[in-house]
Amino acid sequence: MKTATGNSAPALSAARCWQAVLRRNRWFDGVFVYGVRSTGIYCRPSCAARKPQRKQAQFFALPASAERAGYRACLRCHPQRSGEDAVAAERVLEMCQYIDAHIMERLTLGYLALVFNLPARQLAKMFRQVAGLTPQQYQAAARLNQFKGAVRGGARITTAMHAAGFSSSSRLYSASFGLTPRSYARGAAGQRIWQHVARCYLGYVLVAATERGVCAVELGASRSALLRRMRAEFPQAHLLPGDVRLRHWVAAILRDLTGRGPVAALPLDVRASVFQAQVWRALQTIPSGETRTYQQVAVGIGRPRAVRAVAQACAANPVALLVPCHRVVRAGGALAGYRWGVARKQALLLREQRRKTQRK
Ligand SMILES: [Zn+2]
Numbered sequence: 130m131k132t133a134t135g136n137s138a139p140a141l142s143a144a145r146c147w148q149a150v151l152r153r154n155r156w157f158d159g160v161f162v163y164g165v166r167s168t169g170i171y172c173r174p175s176c177a178a179r180k181p182q183r184k185q186a187q188f189f190a191l192p193a194s195a196e197r198a199g200y201r202a203c204l205r206c207h208p209q210r211s212g213e214d215a216v217a218a219e220r221v222l223e224m225c226q227y228i229d230a231h232i233m234e235r236l237t238l239g240y241l242a243l244v245f246n247l248p249a250r251q252l253a254k255m256f257r258q259v260a261g262l263t264p265q266q267y268q269a270a271a272r273l274n275q276f277k278g279a280v281r282g283g284a285r286i287t288t289a290m291h292a293a294g295f296s297s298s299s300r301l302y303s304a305s306f307g308l309t310p311r312s313y314a315r316g317a318a319g320q321r322i323w324q325h326v327a328r329c330y331l332g333y334v335l336v337a338a339t340e341r342g343v344c345a346v347e348l349g350a351s352r353s354a355l356l357r358r359m360r361a362e363f364p365q366a367h368l369l370p371g372d373v374r375l376r377h378w379v380a381a382i383l384r385d386l387t388g389r390g391p392v393a394a395l396p397l398d399v400r401a402s403v404f405q406a407q408v409w410r411a412l413q414t415i416p417s418g419e420t421r422t423y424q425q426v427a428v429g430i431g432r433p434r435a436v437r438a439v440a441q442a443c444a445a446n447p448v449a450l451l452v453p454c455h456r457v458v459r460a461g462g463a464l465a466g467y468r469w470g471v472a473r474k475q476a477l478l479l480r481e482q483r484r485k486t487q488r489k
Pocket of ligand 1: 171172173176177178203204205206207
């Protein structure tokens with residue numbers, strides 16, 4: 130994902146920004162600020178001040194860009210502080226991408242501090258606040274994840290998991306498809322889960338995350354239906370409104386949906402059997418704008434006869450879009466099923482194919 134730091138326009142369209150301003154949508158605090166030409170003041174989207182006319186409003190990704198354009202910070206909503214969160218979230222995403230790209234190297238805090246030109250203590254604090262874990266924990270999880278993707282066969286995976294310090298109970302249910310298995314108790318008892326629903330061209334998208342990563346991405350026709358589904362899925366969890374970190378993840382997913390940028394490699398925290406994890410990893414390698422058949426995926430993971438099991442694993446995917454199960458079709462091109470409706474699958478594929486053609 131491109132960082133917004135050097136760029137004055139928000140990642141969202143002006144129309145979306147304006148909608149957020151009209152609704153005083155707190156979700157977009159930290160995602161952008163808006164300046165009012167007639168007063169020379171800039172605000173967070175949620176500011177309680179009277180709303181300007183549309184033609185008076187100008188949108189910026191960061192408070193600093195608004196200030197460069199001559200606006201002063203509103204004394205009521207202190208938008209300059211919301212920008213600090215946004216910068217931190219972008220920087221931490223960059224750090225995650227860096228770690229992903231240097232996964233087998235020894236990355237000490239001191240080394241990362243040099244790479245990102247930040248004092249080590251500040252980097253550690255920022256990373257923890259945004260990602261909910263240390264850079265070392267993130268790397269350990271990412272490394273295990275990658276290793277698992279490469280390993281074929283249960284015995285070797287078990288060995289790998291033991292070597293990585295996971296208990297034998299995680300042998301069948303390796304919740305560590307995204308991150309460590311400890312975070313995932315049965316029914317998510319006592320677990321804190323943040324959730325947010327946003328509108329998109331597929332209806333509504335709900336993104337939910339534990340402190341370790343995204344645990345659900347659901348698509349649906351209404352906000353209330355999605356929230357009910359979450360309650361049924363995680364009956365024991367404390368469901369909370371989304372925090373800054375989740376808001377940025379939602380924004381990244383929306384950017385991906387509208388073709389304004391590829392979805393960042395967000396950390397996942399989902400429960401998966403070893404086989405499901407293998408299938409889902411394979412799906413993540415299918416480029417946008419392309420499809421594979423269930424058969425091709427089965428061959429790709431070294432289980433050519435497990436076509437039906439591959440289809441079942443696709444149907445069980447809890448994170449729409451992040452694990453792009455919509456890119457798997459029947460031999461001959463028929464769309465087959467989609468957990469969130471075949472019409473949505475078709476719409477997604479059409480958009481992705483069109484975008485790919487435009488890129489050429
Ligand atoms: Zn304000």
